[in-house]
Amino acid sequence: MTALPHLKIANDRSESIHVLQLTDSHLLADSEAFLWNDLNTRRSLVAVLNHIQQQDLLGDLMVISGDIAEKAEPEAYHWLLECCQALGLPVYCLPGNHDDPVLMDEILNEMNVSTEPLVARKNWQLIFLNSVVPRRSYGHLSKGQLDFLDCSLADRLDLHTFVFLHHPPVALGSPWMDAMGLDNAADFFAILDMYPQVRGIAWGHAHQEFHTERRGVQLLGSPSTCAQFAPGSEHFQLDQRGPGYRWLILLPDGQIETRVYYVDYPAR
Known part of the structure; x- marks a missing residue:
């Protein structure tokens, strides 16, 4: 595989963990249905999975961070489930505000x-949090989720840690989206700040x-x-970029290398 531009590749890649993050697929029950009038979300996800395989980026595991x-x-x-089983690598799914966590637990x-x-591999621990508030777009970490985060970090002080959740814990500079972020981010960061092994957060x-x-x-x-939202927009606005995903290399010393890929994909 050609070295990723602007990335420092670990000298011993076998000791690193290679993680794919996919998110916000917004899949529909009807395979021929369209979202936002002109996007078939099943086809866009297939385009992403094909790109991943063509780039030889399947890695060690995949995280799907909500709004499946x-x-x-x-x-x-x-x-x-059928798509992920065909990939062969471990896939960890966490819910978003469009999802039903109970149904996800039953099927996925x-x-x-x-x-x-939670999963621990090599020198790393990955924690997957549920920030869903039923029937609401904003996110909130319950006391149970915050306690789980605290206990998981306290139990493995020896492992670098990466945390995944669905809702952004910081403002992104887009007023309509920032109103739907994590509403108790201060509580979230208060726990993380106590543990120096925390290296990264993705949403x-x-x-x-x-x-x-x-x-x-x-x-x-x-x-x-599927579709991207225009950064910095005052109100809902679609961007022109195609479907995308994130590639992460978690190095044995706790450093993180990452790159985002976008896929050329026609709307119809």
Whole structure:
């Protein structure tokens, strides 16, 4: 594989963990249905998966960070399950505000696909949080989720940690989207700030790429596998970029290398 531009590749790649993050697929039950009038979200996800395989980026595991289904329909989750099983690598799914977490637990726990909230590999621990508030677009981490985060970090002080959730815990500079972020981000960061092994946080929901740093922790927003939202927009506005996904290399020393890919894909 050609070295990724602007990335430092680990000298010993076998000791790194290679993670794919896909998010906000908004799959529909009807395979021929369109979202936002001109986008077939199943086809756009297939285009992303094909691009991943063509680039030889399947890696060690995949994380799907919410809004898997547009209307939380069982057919959408079953279709995703078939796609993920065909990939062969471990796939971890967490819910978004369009999802039904209970239904996800029922369907997306088979073979290599899981809704388990935590995985430890090599020098890393990955934590998957549920920030869903039923029937609301904004996010909130319940006391149970915050306690789980705290306990998971306290139990493995020896492991670098990366946290995934659906809702952005920081403002992105887009007023309509920022109103739908994580409403108790202060509680979230209060826990993270106690643990120096936390290295990165990634989310979906915003349908756009974002990258900043807070107290040495990488903060990463990732694009949707369907449509993107225009960054910095005052109101809902679609961007011209195609479907996308994030590629992460978690290095053994706790450093993180990452790149976002976009896929050429016709709307129809």
